[in-house]
Amino acid sequence: MSINWYPGHMKKTESLLKEQLQLVDLVLELLDARIPYSSSNPKLANLLQHKKRIVVLNKVDLADEHMNKLWQVYFQQQGLEVIQVNATRSGINRLVQESVDKVFKEKAAQLKARGRNSRPARVMVVGIPNVGKSTLINQLAGKGSAKTGDKPGVTRGKQWIRVHDRIELLDTPGILWPKFEDAATGIRLAQTGAIRDEIVDQQELAWNLLQTLQTHYPLLLESRYGGDVTQPLIDYIDSIGQARGCLLKAGEIDYQRIARILLEEFRSGKLGRITLEKPLDEVTA
Numbered sequence: 177m178s179i180n181w182y183p184g185h186m187k188k189t190e191s192l193l194k195e196q197l198q199l200v201d202l203v204l205e206l207l208d209a210r211i212p213y214s215s216s217n218p219k220l221a222n223l224l225q226h227k228k229r230i231v232v233l234n235k236v237d238l239a240d241e242h243m244n245k246l247w248q249v250y251f252q253q254q255g256l257e258v259i260q261v262n263a264t265r266s267g268i269n270r271l272v273q274e275s276v277d278k279v280f281k282e283k284a285a286q287l288k289a290r291g292r293n294s295r296p297a298r299v300m301v302v303g304i305p306n307v308g309k310s311t312l313i314n315q316l317a318g319k320g321s322a323k324t325g326d327k328p329g330v331t332r333g334k335q336w337i338r339v340h341d342r343i344e345l346l347d348t349p350g351i352l353w354p355k356f357e358d359a360a361t362g363i364r365l366a367q368t369g370a371i372r373d374e375i376v377d378q379q380e381l382a383w384n385l386l387q388t389l390q391t392h393y394p395l396l397l398e399s400r401y402g403g404d405v406t407q408p409l410i411d412y413i414d415s416i417g418q419a420r421g422c423l424l425k426a427g428e429i430d431y432q433r434i435a436r437i438l439l440e441e442f443r444s445g446k447l448g449r450i451t452l453e454k455p456l457d458e459v460t461a
């Protein structure tokens with residue numbers, strides 16, 4: 177999906193999200209485990225008001241395992257329920273179910289106290305573009321789930337998916353707009369592919385990434401590209417170019433191609449499991 181996030185569009189997205197939120201008991205807020213800070217939307221907490229959320233650290237298969245744990249603790253310390261998932265893998269339904277049960281317990285008890293019948297928790301998935309919303313919905317909607325049809329008050333065409341017997345999931349995700357706070361956040365979003373690269377210069381993205389990796393993941397760089405990782409950035413770029421044969425006709429180094437390779441190999445996980453932000457000081461470079 178490509179969206180130009182001009183202010184009018186953000187407003188529309190926000191009002192659509194507000195409508196959707198009225199229909200659910202709680203939300204699954206997807207964050208990219210490689211950039212939990214940059215992939216969050218600070219306005220969500222406000223929009224939720226008293227509604228509960230579960231933080232879903234997604235793409236944990238691409239992120240650094242140790243950092244996944246640190247981020248999990250960070251969110252738990254804020255009193256939030258957190259789960260780590262790889263939405264492309266089956267077998268996460270039970271994890272989501274247990275978490276939803278835990279968070280919905282209080283509301284279910286309130287309903288019961290008011291003499292209402294217990295009902296499944298109504299849940300929706302929210303997150304910025306490309307964070308894995310559709311993948312998660314499809315995963316949860318896999319075998320054993322069924323569409324439950326339109327409900328009163330739901331825009332026609334919106335469906336609820338019954339996940340086991342205790343969750344009803346809205347089949348349309350809530351889209352959050354990415355942060356536009358500062359250049360560093362924009363760079364992280366583009367490096368992970370959350371916003372389109374055309375907006376940001378590929379070489380700028382790649383060299384920034386390389387610099388971060390030189391500092392935080394030198395061993396991964398060394399095992400992928402060899403060379404002396406401690407060289408100044410510009411020399412190390414050249415050494416990758418030589419190693420990968422990224423040369424132009426005149427024997428000059430093809431920097432654009434090196435940049436493409438770096439970004440692709442980072443995004444696909446070929447470079448290894450990498451997290452670009454850590455809790456508290458958030459952006460690592």
Ligand code: GDP
Pocket residue numbers: 177234235236237238261262263264303304305306307308309310311312
């Ligand atoms: P949406 O825009 O939020 O709905 O994102 P999508 O569900 O379309 O996912 C964007 C891309 O991320 C797709 O290529 C997915 O296959 C990929 N993806 C989603 N979740 C994961 C995950 O947990 N791990 C990995 N490696 N890729 C994922």
